[in-house]
Amino acid sequence: MTIVEQEQQLTVLETADVCVLGGGTTGVMAAIRAARMGAKVVLVEQQGNFGGNATSGMVCAWHTMMDFDFKKQIISGLSEEFLERLKKRNALRVVDPDWLGHPSRMAKISTYIFNTQELKIECDEMLREAGVIPYLHTVFCKPYVTRGRLQGVIVESKNGRQAILADFFIDATGDGDLAYRLGVPCWENQGKQPSTTAALVTGYTYVTNPKKILLDHLQEYNLPNLGWDTNYVNAPEVRHLLKTNVFESCLTAQGITKGEMEGRRQVRAMMDILNRHGDSDRELVLLSLSSSIGIREGRHMKLGYTLTGDDVCSGKRFEDAVGNGSYPIDIHHADKPGCTFWYLNGMTEYELDGYPHEISWWKPRSEDYPRYYQIPYRSLLPDKWENLLVCGRAMDADTRAYGAIRVMINLNQTGEAAGEAAALCLRENVGNRELDMKLLRSELAKGGSIVL
Template identity: 25%
Template sequence: MGTQDGGRLFFQSEVFGARRQRRPQRFAPPEGAMVEEAARRTPVHAVCDVLVVGGGPAGTAAAVAAARMGARTILLERHNHLGGLSTGGLVIWIDRMTDWSGELVIRGFAEELLARLPPGAVAGPPRESWGSRDSATAAWWQARTAAFHGVVTHSPTCDPEWLKATSLEMLLEAGAHPIFHAWGAEPVMEGQAVRGVLFESKQGRRAILANVTIDATGDGDLFARAGAAFDSDADERDIHHAMNTSWMFGGADMPAYLRWRAEQPAEFADFMSRGKAAVGFFDKAFVSWRDDVALFMGPRLAGYSAVNVEDLSEVEITSHRLMTRHLEFYRAHAPGFANAYLMLSAPQIGVRHARRVAGVSPVLREHWDGRVAPDEIGVSPSLAPKFANVSVPYGALVPVAVDGLLTPGRHLACDATSHSFLREIPQCWLTGQAAGVAAALAATAGVAPRAVPVPELQAALRGQGVFLRSAAMAGA
C-alpha cells in the first residue's frame, strides 16, 4: 500500500488494462433506432413502510434493522440469495472491522452476523490478537489477509453459503419479507420524491409502494433514475475502478502454498512472472475459510463500466477464460495445487465502483483527521495507522434533492479516495443498518428521511449495538 498521484491512489496492486473486443458490428442497430412502447397500467404487488432494493450487505442490514424497529419491510433482490458480493461475489475476505489499536469499531449487525456463523465457517485471528504488532504474529496473519502495516486486524474469511443462510435467518427472524428473482427497474416518483419501485420478474412488471425506499443496488440504479446527482469519477489505475468475476479452486493445499511463498520468495516471483507470460492477466491465490480451498479475487480488469451491459458481458467472458487458464498453470507449477479443481465461479460479478450519490454531507479526504461528525451513524477504520478513524455521517446516505430515498452501501456520498474503504463489506453493513433504522423512524413519523432527528437516530442505533462516538461524547 502506498500513494501516487498526490495521495489519491493509496493502493498499489496490479490492474490489467482492458483489451477491448467489441461485439460484432453485424448486431449494431441503425443509428437512432427506437421502439415505441404503449402506455400501461402496472399492478401494485405490495405496500409497505420500508422497501429495500438490493439484498447485498447494505440491503440485508437495512432490512433487518428496519424490521426490528417495527416497520413493515420488504427486501427486493434479483438473485436467489442474500449477501451480494460478500456471498455471490465471493468477496469472502471481510476487510478490517477493527481499527489500528485493535478496537472493534464496526459492530451492530456486522458483529452479530459474524458471531452467528457456526464453527468452521469463519477463519481469522482470535480476539486477543486484534491490534497485535508482534512481528511474527503479524507476518503469519498477513499471509492470511488479516494483518496490514504490521498490525493484526479482525478481517475474517467466511464460508459464503453460511453467510447466505445466516443472513436469511436474521432477515426472517426480524419479520422482513424477502422477494427474490425480482429486479428493481424504475423508481415510482411523486414530484421529487420516491414512493416505491417498479420491478420486473416472471410475473411481469409490478410495483411496490413504500413510505421510504432504500437504494441498496450498489450501483445507484434507483437514485440515478430518480434524477439524483451523482459522481462516477474513478482513476483507471486504481483497483477500486476495476471489475472481475472471482472464483475458487477446491483440492488445494494452501498451507503448502503459503510456506512456499514465504520460504522461496524468488521462486514465487519467478512463478508470477512466468504466469503473466503464459496467461496474460495473472493473479495470486488467497486463503479462504478452509485450507483446501483457494480464492482468486482477480485479475482486476480496468477500463470497463459497471453500468454498460456489453462491458459487463466482456468482463464475465474474460474472467471465466482466465479461471481455466489459471487452473492449468497452477496445477503444473504451484506447490499445493497439483490436485486442484474448478470449484465455483462467482454467481455475481465483482464491481468495485459505479456511481456515488451527491449527498447532504459526503465523506471527504480531509475528514480523515479524527473529527466526529455531528450526525455520526458509524465509525470506519482508516486506510493506514497514520490516519484516525473516520466518522460516517448520516448525510452521506441522504441525496441532496430527492426525498423518500436513502442510499447506503458502496454508492454513498464520498470522494473517490474515501470510497476506497467505504465500499468494503463491513462499511456496507454499517451504512445499511443506519439506513434501515432511519427509514423506519421516518416511516413511523411520516416525515422525509432528511427530517429524522439525529439524536433519535443515534439512540436507536446504539440500541442495536452500533458503536458511536458522538453519542458517547454527548453524555448518552
C-alpha cells in the same frame, strides 16, 4: 434506434412501509434494522440469494471492529451479530491481531474470514426472523413518481412487470440504480477499482511458490496484476482465489457481460499456468466460481456531503455520524500493479502479491494520529427526495475516502443507519432531512450499534 413502450396497467406486488432495493449485506442490514423497528419491509434482490459481493461475489473477509490501536471497539451492530452466528456454524476463522507472524498490517486487520455460502443461509435466517418480505430474482427497473413524490418502484420477475408501493425507499443496489433513475447527480471515478471473479480450487497448496509462477507468466497469458488468496474456512485443501482483475466498467449491459467473461477467462488462465508450470503432480481442480462478478466500485451518487480523504485521514468527527472505521485507504491501482494502503498513523504499505511489502510514510511519524474516522448520515441523503436514502457502495465519498469506507464492516453500518432512519422518519412523520440526529444516533445505539 428507439421504440415506444406501450403504457400498461400493472398489478401491485406489495405495499410496504419501507422498500429496500438491493440485497447485498448493506441492503440486508438496512431491511433487518427497519423491520426490527416495526416497519413492514420489502427487500428486492436481482440474484438468487442475498449478500451481494459477500456471497454471490465470494468476498470472504471482514476487517477489524477495533480502532487503529486495537484498544477500543468502534463497530458492532448487525455485523457482530452475523459474525457470532457464523462462528456457531463453524463458518468463521478469526485472526488474532497479537499474533506476531503477520506478514503485513493488512494481514493483521483482516480479522474475519468466513464461509461465503454459510453467509447466504444466515442472511435468509436473519431476514426471516426479522419478518422482512423477501423477493429474489426480482429486478428493480424504474421509479414510480406521482405528484413529485416517489411512490413506488417497478420491478420485473417471473410474475412479469409489477409495482411495489412504499412510504420510504432505500437504494442499496451498489450502483445507486434507483437514485440514478430519479435523476440524482452522480459521477464515476476514472481509475475505478477493478472487479474480480472469485474461484475455489484444490491443488493450489501443493504448488511450490504459486504466486511467483503466476507472476512469471502474466504477460504470456494476457493477465493483469494479481489480487489475493486465502485458505477456505475449515477446508485447508481448498484455496479461495480473489486474484483476477477486471477493469471493464460494470455499469452497462455490455460492460458487465464482458467483465463476467473476462473474469472467468483469467481464472482459467491461472489454472493453466499452475497446471503447466507448477511442480505438483496433483492437478488443480476448479470447484466453483463466484455466481456474479465482485464489483468494487460503480457509480457514486452526489448526495448531501462528499466524504473526503482528508476527513478520513484527520479522523474528522461528525454530529450526524452513523458509522466509525479504522480500515485504511486501500486503492487497487488501475495504472500499475498492486495496491497501496494509507493508514491512519501515517504509514503507507505498497503490496504486490508475491513480493515483500514496501513501507513508507505519508506524514511524519508521531503518536498524534486519529484512531478512527466517521461516516456522516448526510452522505446518504439525496438533495430532493425526502423519502429516499442511498447506502453502500454508491455513497458519496471521494476516491480516497471511498478506498477506506468501501469495506463491508464500514458499509454495513450505512445500511443499518438507513434502515433505522427510514423507520424513524415514518414513525416521527418527518422527511429524511428533518430527522433529529440525536434521535437517530440514540436509536442506533439501542439497536446494538456503537455510536461515538
